[in-house]
Amino acid sequence: MGLITPGLGLIFWSALGFLIVLFILSKYAWKPILSALDDRERSIEEALKSAEIARNEMANLKAENEKIIHEAKIERDEMLHRASETSKQMIEEAKNAASLEGAKMIENAKAAIETEKLAALEEVKVQVGVLSLEIAEKLLKENLTKDAAQQALIEQFVNDLKLN
Structure with missing residues (x-):
């Protein structure tokens, strides 16, 4: 049974060694170990x-970020709307x-036509005047002393007028 139960001396020296190690650990190692554990615990809590x-x-x-994205989308939609309105307005103005330009061109064309019409009428009047002068010249050149000659000349002029 000696192997199972320790001797009194062994218990004494084991207890004494344990107490010395406990004293040395409590005196020199316990505080640094506890402070290191406290520091570690504090650093973990801070982390x-x-x-x-x-x-x-x-x-x-x-x-x-979501708020900024939402505001950016709203601003983009407003910009697209303004751009669309601006393009519609520009198209309408064009x-x-x-x-207006077409109406002005039509008015200018009407005025040009009227001017040319008046010029043509004036030219017709001038030609009528020239023809009248030519007729008068022919009448004066003819010997109008005889009634038969006058009558033949008048019939010739009437025939000329009917042909034209």
């Missing part, structure tokens, strides 16, 4: 807090300008 702050900041940034 968790900073991670939580970063998570909150990321959530805020995400919400802000149509109106073309219509």
